[in-house]
Amino acid sequence: MESSVSAVLDIPSARPTETAALGHGSPEARAVTEDGDVVLLVPAASPAAQLAARASGDEVTAVMEITDVAPVAVPHRVRGRAWVAGWLTPVGREERADLARLITARHPGGPPAADIAWVLLRLEVGEAYVDDLWGAESVEPDDFAAASPDPLAPHEAELLQHLAASHDDQMRTLCGLLGDPGPACAAASARAVPLSVDRYGMRVRFCDLEGHQAGACFDARFEFPDPVDDVAQLRQAMRLLFAAAAE
Incomplete structure (x- = not known):
């Protein structure tokens, strides 16, 4: 896909x-x-x-x-x-x-x-x-x-759809890595949608955060510690990213 x-x-x-x-x-x-x-x-x-x-x-x-x-x-x-x-x-x-x-x-x-x-x-x-x-x-x-093509390109759509459908709560925790967002990330309407992923990192689109205009969105890029070469390495990189957001 x-x-x-x-x-x-x-x-x-x-x-x-x-x-x-x-x-x-x-x-x-x-x-x-x-x-x-x-x-x-x-x-x-x-x-x-x-x-x-x-x-x-x-x-x-x-x-x-x-x-x-x-x-x-x-x-x-x-x-x-x-x-x-x-x-x-x-x-x-x-x-x-x-x-x-x-x-x-x-x-x-x-x-x-x-x-x-x-x-x-x-x-x-x-x-x-x-x-x-x-x-x-x-x-x-x-x-x-x-x-050269990114090694994750053949799997990107399936990966992003899985993150959006099954890891919504974890995706929203990434807002905490943006610095000092305050209560903005806790807004009930806040959304964090995985927009793209490649061997170097993931881009997330945040929308409807508290304190922002309704319907307003912005993108944030989260770099992986090391480039990944396959889906298995991506899963490990994502675990580290979510763990850092949960701290």
Whole structure:
């Protein structure tokens, strides 16, 4: 289970005489190669596939917009957006098998409709831009290629949903680590919702604390003593965090 991440592919070069939606579509699956290219799985009849095929070797400029939505119920659920711009081409026959395996490893469920013909497209990254909970900045192609996925990413949604559903009281105790909150944390309406977790720490959104405007929220980041590499280490880090909050 993963967080609610959606991707939309926009091809600005779509001819204006064609339908307005021609250059837009959502890839069914995506993965990143070791070289930093983005592989997209799209229906063969999709606008993106048709435009890339008709280009006959010419470069097709495309922009993929990715929206990340928190997998828990919380005000202002959009955690971030990213834009990846580059050049779109069909995947060559000699690479299809390897890149299909890459897509399958990233999305083991495979395409949901067996009666649809699927094709692979390659987006060679020219530039990227991220605007999320950590700030906004551009990302160079070399940095994009060198980045590695967080080991908790495949489990994040399930972990956050479990914390929100089963550890609400413990989550609220984290308010006590914010300094000198006074009685604010004890308010009956106070909420502490786990917003994101990665190998370095957890971000919590506090809402409706006493002394704050009704409906007001703010985020706090709690760093782990050491980076975690798996779910077992995360559980230990969370136990230490809750123990510190209970002191």
